[in-house]
Amino acid sequence: MPSEHLLNKTARSDYMSLDIGSVCQAMYIWIDGSGQTLRVKTKTLDQEPESIEDLPEWNFDGSSTGQAEGSNSDCYLKPVAMFRDPFRGDPNKLIMCEVLNYKHEAVATNHRHSCVRVMEEAKSERPWFGIEQEYTLLDVDKHPFGWPKLGYPGPQGPYYCGVGTGRIYGRDIVEAHYRACIFAGVKIAGTNAEVMPAQWEYQVGPCEGIEMGDHLWVSRFLLHRVCEDFGVIATFDPKPMPGDWNGAGCHTNYSTEEMRKAGGLSAINKAVEKLSKRHFWHIKQYDPTGGKDNARRLTGLHETASIYDFSSGVANRGASIRIPRHVGEQKCGYMEDRRPSSNCDPYVVTEALVRTTILNETGDVENFSV
Numbered sequence: 001m002p003s004e005h006l007l008n009k010t011a012r013s014d015y016m017s018l019d020i021g022s023v024c025q026a027m028y029i030w031i032d033g034s035g036q037t038l039r040v041k042t043k044t045l046d047q048e049p050e051s052i053e054d055l056p057e058w059n060f061d062g063s064s065t066g067q068a069e070g071s072n073s074d075c076y077l078k079p080v081a082m083f084r085d086p087f088r089g090d091p092n093k094l095i096m097c098e099v100l101n102y103k104h105e106a107v108a109t110n111h112r113h114s115c116v117r118v119m120e121e122a123k124s125e126r127p128w129f130g131i132e133q134e135y136t137l138l139d140v141d142k143h144p145f146g147w148p149k150l151g152y153p154g155p156q157g158p159y160y161c162g163v164g165t166g167r168i169y170g171r172d173i174v175e176a177h178y179r180a181c182i183f184a185g186v187k188i189a190g191t192n193a194e195v196m197p198a199q200w201e202y203q204v205g206p207c208e209g210i211e212m213g214d215h216l217w218v219s220r221f222l223l224h225r226v227c228e229d230f231g232v233i234a235t236f237d238p239k240p241m242p243g244d245w246n247g248a249g250c251h252t253n254y255s256t257e258e259m260r261k262a263g264g265l266s267a268i269n270k271a272v273e274k275l276s277k278r279h280f281w282h283i284k285q286y287d288p289t290g291g292k293d294n295a296r297r298l299t300g301l302h303e304t305a306s307i308y309d310f311s312s313g314v315a316n317r318g319a320s321i322r323i324p325r326h327v328g329e330q331k332c333g334y335m336e337d338r339r340p341s342s343n344c345d346p347y348v349v350t351e352a353l354v355r356t357t358i359l360n361e362t363g364d365v366e367n368f369s370v
């Protein structure tokens with residue numbers, strides 16, 4: 001059983017307060033060959049970098065992360081976004097990276113590479129995103145954190161936005177993660193307890209263009225790293241507990257400048273119309289398995305729409321796309337795409353929304369099934 005969290009934290013803090021002079025520890029973060037899990041390694045820099053341009057490219061063994069063959073295993077890490085490191089403190093940094101192969105081409109799970117180009121093409125429309133990241137805390141034995149080891153907690157009802165022992169499972173982790181995000185410079189917008197006990201949500205945004213994916217991935221790193229300290233696991237599985245328990249998604253709130261301006265509701269409706277014509281293509285983009293993972297969650301129950309149907313509506317949490325009530329009333333604002341899975345790649349999701357609604361790409365997947 002992993003016991004990292006049992007190590008003596010007081011002893012650690014003695015070392016962490018040692019003066020390191022003018023050097024800087026830069027932790028490079030990247031998405032591995034699964035497209036879902038993160039890897040990190042650290043480099044000492046002679047001085048604190050001022051901007052991302054000051055960070056050197058680096059490399060790693062791609063054969064150990066499912067990203068290269070053993071015979072030609074070096075992959076490159078290209079720094080793309082820099083954050084403060086809440087674990088090592090200032091002046092140390094967290095560096096989000098893209099992964100390139102030995103020919104300096106994007107590897108299969110480097111979806112940021114095409115996302116940047118699409119966001120560049122669409123930038124005059126000023127696309128904004130806000131993602132609601134849902135997740136579930138598990139004990140080291142993979143059982144939901146705080147649940148009875150035999151049997152189940154009481155049925156859903158008291159847990160959503162709950163307070164009090166027996167209603168709340170793991171708030172320490174949520175509080176630590178929230179502060180870590182703020183310190184790092186991740187645009188975390190809020191947090192709440194979810195419908196299933198031990199399930200939580202935080203929101204990141206609004207972020208413009210490529211920033212959405214960068215900030216969400218770093219927020220996921222921070223969550224996993226905080227969980228190490230508490231001996232708990234955070235899972236992004238979209239339906240960790242089968243049965244009458246809510247699944248976990250990544251509702252993606254989206255707007256363009258036109259949608260945000262007075263009368264923007266008509267632009268929102270036009271975008272919804274475009275989305276309705278390629279539902280299955282979007283579903284393919286909205287989890288790392290082309291819809292298989294999300295099919296367990298998008299059942300038509302538990303505040304979801306069926307994976308096989310497209311629907312939209314004002315204030316409708318059983319629809320694929322919800323237009324928040326206040327947006328319907330004010331006639332401008334944003335829409336919420338409720339389909340993305342909790343384990344989606346936000347680079348893929350944001351790119352898909354822009355391709356369909358701004359670049360007017362069309363065409364759906366024929367005979368979709370999972």
Ligand code: ADP
Pocket residue numbers: 128129130131132189203204205206251253254255260333334336
């Ligand atoms: P819900 O009511 O679905 O639970 P939340 O309050 O959890 O909604 O999340 C709403 C998200 O929408 C936040 O992340 C926020 O940053 C984002 N958001 C707000 N305004 C906009 C906008 N104009 N465009 C895109 N995202 C937005």
Ligand code: MN
Pocket residue numbers: 132201
């Ligand atoms: Mn929410």
Ligand code: MN
Pocket residue numbers: 132134194201
């Ligand atoms: Mn939620």
Ligand code: MN
Pocket residue numbers: 132251336
């Ligand atoms: Mn939502």
